[in-house]
Amino acid sequence: MLEWNKPLPTIVGETKPYWDACRQGRLLLQKCDKCSEFQFYPRGICSNCWSNDIQWVQASGKGTVWTFTVTYQNRTQGFNEGPYVLALVELEEGVKMFTNIVECEHGAVEIGMPVEVTFARANDRVTVPYFKPAS
Numbered sequence: 001m002l003e004w005n006k007p008l009p010t011i012v013g014e015t016k017p018y019w020d021a022c023r024q025g026r027l028l029l030q031k032c033d034k035c036s037e038f039q040f041y042p043r044g045i046c047s048n049c050w051s052n053d054i055q056w057v058q059a060s061g062k063g064t065v066w067t068f069t070v071t072y073q074n075r076t077q078g079f080n081e082g083p084y085v086l087a088l089v090e091l092e093e094g095v096k097m098f099t100n101i102v103e104c105e106h107g108a109v110e111i112g113m114p115v116e117v118t119f120a121r122a123n124d125r126v127t128v129p130y131f132k133p134a135s
Contacts, residue, residue: 006078
């Protein structure tokens, strides 16, 4: 198992289905039944129309790098191993997620680069989605 020294997410309320799916190797998003908009980060209501008619749906897991930065130095415990790529990835469904780009040299990451989800297991309860170059 991956040695995980980063902080773990707090898994409560509306985030639990998301993290449960990640543990199974699936990426879920919320979609509003009223306005058909996708949203991320999980919420109890639609961030577009305020409806509470939201459902969990399977995401494609594919997207593109919208923007990124290469972090060479970070003194925060768990994030002090550099360099690493922090990216904002736009999924095919239209939402954006902050994530790390893995399985790629940091100098090879480009805006517009196609990526796909992969998962890193932190412990028995938590699996974290990352993105890697699309195959």
